[in-house]
Amino acid sequence: MENTNQYLLSNDEEIINTFIKGLQEINITTFEQLRLECKARNITTFTDFFEYTRSHEAPETLSLGAELLLNRVKAIKREKMESFCSSSQIGYYLSNVLSGCYQEHLMAVYVDVKNKIIAEKVIFKGTLNQAIIHPRDIFRWAIIYNAAGFFLAHNHPSEDLTPSEQDIQVTKKISSVSECMGIRFLDHFIVNTGNYLSFKEMELL
The missing domain is CATH 3.40.140.10 (Cytidine Deaminase, domain 2)
Incomplete structure (x- = not known):
């Protein structure tokens, strides 16, 4: 049978691409660069990270990508x-x-x-x-x-x-x-x- 969760993949690629583009706007292209950026901003948890993306310091594209990603995570946590x-x-x-x-x-x-x-x-x-x-x-x-x-x-x-x-x-x-x-x-x-x-x-x- 075809994977019944396929609807979750319908726009995941564009969500991830938006998120990655947002990171690129602050010159982050590797996990190491992301780790160093988080350390410099004293970001130690996912909550800290999403708070940062909602601040005026974060690029608009990164804020949008993070919001879409968070909504997607919430959507897939439900019971089937x-x-x-x-x-x-x-x-x-x-x-x-x-x-x-x-x-x-x-x-x-x-x-x-x-x-x-x-x-x-x-x-x-x-x-x-x-x-x-x-x-x-x-x-x-x-x-x-x-x-x-x-x-x-x-x-x-x-x-x-x-x-x-x-x-x-x-x-x-x-x-x-x-x-x-x-x-x-x-x-x-x-x-x-x-x-x-x-x-x-x-x-x-």
Whole structure:
């Protein structure tokens, strides 16, 4: 089975690259240089280091990279959910999964007939619109995983959970294809840091 934690890798590379670029801006390119810089600034713990990155002395790129890295660490410390019992359970779970993402992500969670999670897949990163997202990108993986149903979730980096007209139209389009394919489209969530909106609960699906 494909690694179900793959969504964690979707933007890890860019996070690490941002962090490294920030270090390079203060002429740190090796671990030894980093050690000496920490010693010179009396940085002895990770807490000290992150406090430094939040100060006015740290380059903006390093501050951003450190913040993204910290958010990523927080995101992966949660318990893995293998199945769901309610919309609120999976809604909050997906909110946690997508926390710390500064770009819009569309993620699918595929389940079997008993609603046990088979796999989680980031479908794309960018702006959700009909020109970019196509149902085949979602149903291709549903077929590969032999899924009986799926949830969709996308984050709003603005933190506003209000669905756009494009969100609603894309959801309706995917719902229509779902009926033809015989694969249940269980819900679509818009999430931000710590909260969610369910299309099903809002009777938009």
